[in-house]
Amino acid sequence: MKILFLADLQSVRYEEWQNFLKIDKNTFDVIATLGDIYGLYLKQTIDAFPDKKIIGVLGNHDQKEQFTYYDIENIHNHIVNINGVKIAGIEGCVRYKENDNFPLYTQFDIIKVCYHMNSADIIISHNSPFEIHDDKDDIAHVGYQGLLDYIEKCKPKYCVHGHQHIDKVTKYLDTKVIGIHGASILDINTGWLEKIF
Numbered sequence: 721m722k723i724l725f726l727a728d729l730q731s732v733r734y735e736e737w738q739n740f741l742k743i744d745k746n747t748f749d750v751i752a753t754l755g756d757i758y759g760l761y762l763k764q765t766i767d768a769f770p771d772k773k774i775i776g777v778l779g780n781h782d783q784k785e786q787f788t789y790y791d792i793e794n795i796h797n798h799i800v801n802i803n804g805v806k807i808a809g810i811e812g813c814v815r816y817k818e819n820d821n822f823p824l825y826t827q828f829d830i831i832k833v834c835y836h837m838n839s840a841d842i843i844i845s846h847n848s849p850f851e852i853h854d855d856k857d858d859i860a861h862v863g864y865q866g867l868l869d870y871i872e873k874c875k876p877k878y879c880v881h882g883h884q885h886i887d888k889v890t891k892y893l894d895t896k897v898i899g900i901h902g903a904s905i906l907d908i909n910t911g912w913l914e915k916i917f
Contacts, residue, residue, distance in 0.1 A: 721803055722747065722907050724772075724916075725844075727754035727882030727900040728779065729761055736917055737761065740903060741768040743916065748772070748905050750802055753792070754882030755779020755811065755846035762790045775800055777811040778823045779846040779882060780860070796823070797833050799840050805908065808840035808876070810867055813847040813883055816860040830866035839874040842908065843867070848881045852890055853899045871895045878908065887915060 724747075729737070741764060751769065753762070753776030766774065775793045778786060787794040795809030810830060812823030823846075847864045848854045849871060854863030861884060871879055875894045888899040896911065898904075903916035 721749050721805055721909065722905050723842075723880075724748040724751045724903065724905050725754055725880055725882075725900045726751065726757055726761075726765070726903050727846075728756045728885055729758060729902070730756060730781070732902060732917065737764075740917055741765075745769055745772065750775070752776055752807070752844055752880070754844060754880065754900055756781045756882065759786060759790070762786070762792065766790060766792075773802065775802075775807065775809070775844075777809040777844055777846050779811070780813040780816075780822055780824060782823065783821055784823060795844070797837065799838060805842065806838075806840040808837055808843040808870075810834065810843065810845040810847070810864065814859060814862050814864070827865045830864045831869060832866070834864075834866035834870040837870065837874075840876055842878045842880065843870060843874075843876050845879065845881045847883045848899060849879060849892070849897060852892055852897050853881070853884045853886055853888055855884070871897070878906070880906065889913065 756779030796811040815824040849868040850863040855861035
């Protein structure tokens with residue numbers, strides 16, 4: 721199965737986005753959003769690929785009701801099974817401001833969520849795991865400790881995240897931790913990762 725990941729599209733040029741919408745829909749099977757995507761881009765993604773299943777997690781700049789409005793399946797704090805592949809999700813980032821309109825959490829909040837979550841083949845998250853691809857000098861970009869604990873306990877094949885605005889792959893124990901910025905397609909069978917923009 722091939723998953724098209726979208727993450728942190730704040731800086732993408734509109735012309736580049738329009739070219740992306742013409743991508744061959746046969747090059748991927750499922751779309752997974754990793755957060756911080758404008759509503760217009762979500763709507764255009766739905767319109768351009770109406771036969772593709774879209775799942776995702778919200779980013780720290782996304783309104784909490786955004787997925788409900790666009791009828792996208794929010795997999796925060798639960799697991800979906802797609803073609804026999806179990807995918808778990810964790811939204812938001814570490815709370816760096818007081819605002820209940822956005823998915824912001826304490827480290828303890830996410831530790832609790834991840835502790836109770838069952839094992840999955842893939843876990844997607846807006847934020848990265850603690851001390852992997854994160855920025856410990858910026859509270860808004862410190863990774864989730866709970867996500868790191870989940871990787872250590874459940875050993876998913878992949879952990880795919882956004883938020884840090886990097887394209888990077890790091891092996892941690894049995895898990896490939898993949899940072900996505902923009903759009904990339906991951907072949908979960910072979911591990912091949914193709915950067916789209």
